[in-house]
Amino acid sequence: xxxxxxxxxxxxxxxxxxxxxxxGGSAMDxxxxxxxxxxxxxxxxxxxxxxxxxxxxxxxxxx
Amino acid sequence: xxxLIEQFSLGLFFWQLILFIALVLLLQKFAWKPILNxxxxxxxxxxxxxxxxxxxxxxxxxxxxxxxRILKEARAQRDTLLKEAREMKEGIISExxxxxxxxxxxxxxxxxxxxxxxxxxxxxxxxxxxxxxSVGIAEKxxxxxxxxxxxxxxxxxxxxxxxxxx
Amino acid sequence: xxxxxxxxxxxxxxxxxxxxxxxxxxxxxxxHEETTPQEKDLKTEIKEYIAHHLLDSYDFTLFSWTTDAGExxxxxxxxxxxxxxxxxxxxxxxxxxxxxxxxxxxxxxYKLYHNKIYKTDAEGTxxxxxxxxxxxxxxxxxxITKNVVFIIIVAVLMFFMFTRMAKSYKGNLMPKxxxxxxxxxxxxxxxxxxxxxxxxxxxxxxxxxxxxxxFFVWIINLLGLTPLGVNVTNNIAVTLALALITYFLTTFTxxxxxxxxxxxxxxxxxxxxxxxxxxxxxxxxxxxxALMIRLYANITAGxxxxxxxxxxxxxxxxxxxxPLSFGLAFALALxxxxxxxxxxxxxxxxxxxxxxxxxEEHDDH
Numbered sequence: 001x002x003x004x005x006x007x008x009x010x011x012x013x014x015x016x017x018x019x020x021x022x023x024g025g026s027a028m029d030x031x032x033x034x035x036x037x038x039x040x041x042x043x044x045x046x047x048x049x050x051x052x053x054x055x056x057x058x059x060x061x062x063x
Numbered sequence: 064x065x066x067l068i069e070q071f072s073l074g075l076f077f078w079q080l081i082l083f084i085a086l087v088l089l090l091q092k093f094a095w096k097p098i099l100n101x102x103x104x105x106x107x108x109x110x111x112x113x114x115x116x117x118x119x120x121x122x123x124x125x126x127x128x129x130x131x132r133i134l135k136e137a138r139a140q141r142d143t144l145l146k147e148a149r150e151m152k153e154g155i156i157s158e159x160x161x162x163x164x165x166x167x168x169x170x171x172x173x174x175x176x177x178x179x180x181x182x183x184x185x186x187x188x189x190x191x192x193x194x195x196x197s198v199g200i201a202e203k204x205x206x207x208x209x210x211x212x213x214x215x216x217x218x219x220x221x222x223x224x225x226x227x228x229x
Numbered sequence: 230x231x232x233x234x235x236x237x238x239x240x241x242x243x244x245x246x247x248x249x250x251x252x253x254x255x256x257x258x259x260x261h262e263e264t265t266p267q268e269k270d271l272k273t274e275i276k277e278y279i280a281h282h283l284l285d286s287y288d289f290t291l292f293s294w295t296t297d298a299g300e301x302x303x304x305x306x307x308x309x310x311x312x313x314x315x316x317x318x319x320x321x322x323x324x325x326x327x328x329x330x331x332x333x334x335x336x337x338x339y340k341l342y343h344n345k346i347y348k349t350d351a352e353g354t355x356x357x358x359x360x361x362x363x364x365x366x367x368x369x370x371x372x373i374t375k376n377v378v379f380i381i382i383v384a385v386l387m388f389f390m391f392t393r394m395a396k397s398y399k400g401n402l403m404p405k406x407x408x409x410x411x412x413x414x415x416x417x418x419x420x421x422x423x424x425x426x427x428x429x430x431x432x433x434x435x436x437x438x439x440x441x442x443x444f445f446v447w448i449i450n451l452l453g454l455t456p457l458g459v460n461v462t463n464n465i466a467v468t469l470a471l472a473l474i475t476y477f478l479t480t481f482t483x484x485x486x487x488x489x490x491x492x493x494x495x496x497x498x499x500x501x502x503x504x505x506x507x508x509x510x511x512x513x514x515x516x517x518x519a520l521m522i523r524l525y526a527n528i529t530a531g532x533x534x535x536x537x538x539x540x541x542x543x544x545x546x547x548x549x550x551x552p553l554s555f556g557l558a559f560a561l562a563l564x565x566x567x568x569x570x571x572x573x574x575x576x577x578x579x580x581x582x583x584x585x586x587x588x589e590e591h592d593d594h
Contacts, residue, residue: 075377078377079471086387090440105402
């Protein structure tokens with residue numbers, strides 16, 4: 001039974017990883033499109049990534 | 064989650080809270096405030112300096128424009144002055160010419176008048192002298208002729224006759 | 230392209246290692262409690278060492294070893310223990326002998342068990358409940374532990390560093406020495422974190438906290454990467470304290486607008502308002518909670534992975550183990566340097582964001 005916890009946590013981590021990857025990729029696209037706004041985009045990217053990361057960690061520790 | 068709660072240490076929490084708040088307050092008073100103030104002042108100084116430079120640049124530009132304008136004006140003034148001078152010169156010359164002509168004419172006229180006067184005088188003088196001379200000669204002649212009383216009387220009579228006739 | 234692939238592979242590897250270490254760690258501690266210390270195998274020992282490293286301790290131990298005679302030797306300095314158990318009791322942690330003996334203070338007996346102080350009888354008996362948790366009484370513990378020592382060290386260090394920097398401004402436009410390096414960071418926090426998030430008008434009153442929290446977290450994270458074996462920010466108590474300060478600052482400086490948006494969201498139907506209010510209220514607690522968990526988890530995960538990789542050296546027992554372990558540990562240590570700064574940045578950034586929400590002025594919306 002305990003094993004399932006970790007499978008769930010793993011799934012969430014995969015999800016979080018995909019999410020952060022998407023954020024990073026989109027941010028790169030946005031920077032490529034508007035290099036002059038890179039500072040703002042980076043900040044927004046970090047915040048969004050941090051929020052998803054928070055969920056990921058919460059899941060890890062809940063497991 | 065359970066592990067987290069189990070791990071939680073009240074002592075560490077207490078110390079962290081106390082020390083951190085103390086650190087924030089102390090640094091706020093002794094470090095952040097002076098640092099941020101100095102930085103702000105510096106930035107203000109830099110901004111002022113930039114503004115001043117900008118103002119100076121603008122002033123310089125104005126000054127340059129002024130100079131240009133003054134130069135143009137001066138040039139125009141010079142041109143007018145020169146023109147005036149030329150005109151004046153020409154005026155003076157022509158005036159002088161006219162005056163000279165008038166003067167010359169006057170002088171000539173005067174000279175002619177003088178000559179005329181001299182001539183008249185000379186003529187008069189000559190007439191007088193001729194008269195005197197004639198009188199003298201006549202006197203001498205008369206004196207010689209009228210050495211005696213008869214002749215004198217005869218002459219007077221003749222003369223008187225003549226006067227009456229003429 | 231190659232570089233990206235390498236990073237991908239590396240991160241995948243790290244992810245698997247983290248998860249497996251976490252997974253195995255739990256299992257092993259349970260297993261260990263049934264075995265006697267002599268029967269511990271190498272892997273279990275490494276895991277235990279890591280688990281031990283992640284915990285706070287009552288003395289400052291640089292390293293320890295076991296003599297051939299099976300005797301534990303420690304190279305360490307004892308720290309003061311302060312407990313409140315029917316009166317304040319202060320004694321040196323050397324009395325515990327690293328958990329091996331029972332400390333007797335004023336007629337009471339205390340024993341260290343799994344890094345916690347329990348009140349016991351003279352023999353140091355610890356009784357357990359059915360889930361194997363000790364049932365002994367725990368005295369209120371305000372000890373100056375290793376982590377507290379390092380919090381004090383960092384606080385003193387920061388105080389001298391920044392007051393010196395402040396002094397070097399006197400009569401100068403530029404700071405001298407270290408201030409030259411620190412000033413751009415301070416300006417970055419002001420111009421790129423505080424002002425855009427909080428606003429030109431109100432950022433000033435939060436600057437002290439933001440700057441202090443950034444440098445504190447950063448320096449203490451960096452200290453965690455030194456071989457001193459300290460590990461302050463992977464204690465939930467420390468991150469909780471920081472997050473609580475953010476929470477209280479947000480709550481107590483919030484304006485009417487902020488509360489209005491929580492309890493009576495404008496421009497939505499009444500039914501939605503009623504539904505939204507508890508969600509929004511919960512959100513105000515979740516925000517600092519996420520701050521707390523994030524910092525804690527990032528640093529803990531970093532330490533676990535780093536130490537596990539170093540532990541690989543002993544597990545592999547072949548020529549390939551050491552170079553592999555070294556290479557990975559080196560790369561990871563570099564990554565951790567980045568994480569140390571990044572987590573400090575994110576903590577500061579999100580705090581500023583929450584402050585900004587609290588003091589935001591908007592008329593419409």
